[in-house]
Amino acid sequence: MFLFCIARRSTSAFRFSSAWQRRHISDGRAFREHDHVLLQPLRDHSNSGVLFRGPLKPGKQINTHKGVLNHTSIIGRRVRDVVQGEPLKSGKPAAEFRLLEVKLDDYVRFSRRLVTPVYPADANLIVSLLDLHPEVYDGEDGNAEPKLEILEAGTGHGSLTLHLSRAVHAANPPKPRARVEMNDCATTIDTPSSGDADWSAHRRGIVHTIEISPRYAEHARKTVSAFRHGQYAGNIDFHVGDVSEWTTAALAQRKDEAFLSHAFLDLPNADTHIANVTKALRVDGTLIVFNPSITQITECALGIKRDGIPLELDKVIELGVNGGSGGREWDVRPVIPRAARSVVQVGVENADGSPDDSGVEIDEPEKAEDTTATESSAGTSKWSMVCRPKVGERVVGGGFLGVWKKRRT
Numbered sequence: 092m093f094l095f096c097i098a099r100r101s102t103s104a105f106r107f108s109s110a111w112q113r114r115h116i117s118d119g120r121a122f123r124e125h126d127h128v129l130l131q132p133l134r135d136h137s138n139s140g141v142l143f144r145g146p147l148k149p150g151k152q153i154n155t156h157k158g159v160l161n162h163t164s165i166i167g168r169r170v171r172d173v174v175q176g177e178p179l180k181s182g183k184p185a186a187e188f189r190l191l192e193v194k195l196d197d198y199v200r201f202s203r204r205l206v207t208p209v210y211p212a213d214a215n216l217i218v219s220l221l222d223l224h225p226e227v228y229d230g231e232d233g234n235a236e237p238k239l240e241i242l243e244a245g246t247g248h249g250s251l252t253l254h255l256s257r258a259v260h261a262a263n264p265p266k267p268r269a270r271v272e273m274n275d276c277a278t279t280i281d282t283p284s285s286g287d288a289d290w291s292a293h294r295r296g297i298v299h300t301i302e303i304s305p306r307y308a309e310h311a312r313k314t315v316s317a318f319r320h321g322q323y324a325g326n327i328d329f330h331v332g333d334v335s336e337w338t339t340a341a342l343a344q345r346k347d348e349a350f351l352s353h354a355f356l357d358l359p360n361a362d363t364h365i366a367n368v369t370k371a372l373r374v375d376g377t378l379i380v381f382n383p384s385i386t387q388i389t390e391c392a393l394g395i396k397r398d399g400i401p402l403e404l405d406k407v408i409e410l411g412v413n414g415g416s417g418g419r420e421w422d423v424r425p426v427i428p429r430a431a432r433s434v435v436q437v438g439v440e441n442a443d444g445s446p447d448d449s450g451v452e453i454d455e456p457e458k459a460e461d462t463t464a465t466e467s468s469a470g471t472s473k474w475s476m477v478c479r480p481k482v483g484e485r486v487v488g489g490g491f492l493g494v495w496k497k498r499r500t
Contacts, residue, residue, distance in 0.1 A: 121167050122190065124148060125320060127198065128165055129191035132157065133173060143201035146317065158185025165190060198318050199250045205310050208248035213410050216418050217251060218258050220494055221353045221377055225262035225296050239296045240350055242368065244334040245357035246302035249311030256323035259296030266290055266325050301330045301337055335367040342371050349373045357381045362391045369400050372497045378402060380493040388423060388493040396425045402495040411489030
């Protein structure tokens with residue numbers, strides 16, 4: 092780690108020196124206390140041979156069937172160095188291990204969990220769908236510009252929380268650190284908490300994460316804080332409670348001014364919170380809802396139409412298709428059956444060669460000028476759903492993402 096210096100401007104905005112712009116280079120930094128490390132047997136390059144250990148503490152040991160490895164033999168070494176454990180009781184030499192840096196992907200998969208995490212492939216897809224482009228913090232007072240604020244409802248393990256925080260990290264000023272000496276190796280500790288409020292006030296990228304379970308929320312907070320010595324923890328505000336109640340209170344503090352850039356809901360009853368979250372979502376903001384079943388996504392879509400919530404369905408994506416990543420897009424959209432037209436035979440193709448929708452000709456209200464239904468007046472009984480994979484294959488996957496954009500009212 093590096094020594095960071097803070098200079099105070101008359102405008103109370105942070106300024107940073109060129110030292111703050113240094114990047115973390117894995118092969119230029121030695122492992123230190125409280126780091127996590129991956130151990131790969133030197134003669135086994137498969138993923139199954141990797142051992143995840145941490146945090147490193149002097150005096151602790153790693154016991155494996157291939158020998159005992161002291162933490163002190165790792166502290167001070169660098170990435171891809173080779174270390175050897177103490178000889179076995181049988182007198183045979185212990186196995187040699189190659190030291191590997193713990194990537195975010197590794198940390199999510201190997202760290203202790205209480206709930207199933209959002210796995211890295213899916214987390215990366217979600218972050219990509221939000222299309223985040225935070226402006227790098229340059230020390231200028233940017234209070235006139237809206238902050239990049241993201242809501243995550245359903246913190247769970249903290250996996251997506253970390254991915255979101257990493258994505259907005261550049262928008263925030265580097266957190267001030269103090270330098271100390273320990274075991275002849277430079278390390279860092281956080282500055283006193285009295286400066287946290289001042290630093291937090293200058294954040295331009297914030298992740299609000301809400302969890303109904305205090306136990307899960309605390310575990311996620313510890314999980315996030317332990318990754319890279321809490322490098323991304325400062326971008327996150329943890330909350331415990333109901334997301335609708337939190338959103339209503341946050342809006343009241345801001346005089347009902349929408350403040351969220353994007354929102355992600357991973358809740359069993361997400362459809363009951365969409366209206367409240369949408370009120371806090373800025374125009375063109377993205378709302379993503381995760382559900383394990385496609386029928387739950389359709390319930391959300393129908394509820395949005397029924398209640399006149401100002402959201403437009405952008406796409407529906409299936410996760411984990413055949414064990415892969417990246418998602419498969421589905422054709423899911425609310426439509427109104429063309430009541431004046433007769434029902435056609437199921438499976439008949441349209442003039443353009445495309446299959447007909449469930450055997451009933453349909454119109455989309457946005458495209459059909461002769462329909463009498465509107466976004467606000469159409470009753471629930473008039474709405475039906477088109478719901479099918481765009482490639483026409485059967486469903487095999489790990490869940491679905493419904494992606495909506497807030498429209499201007």
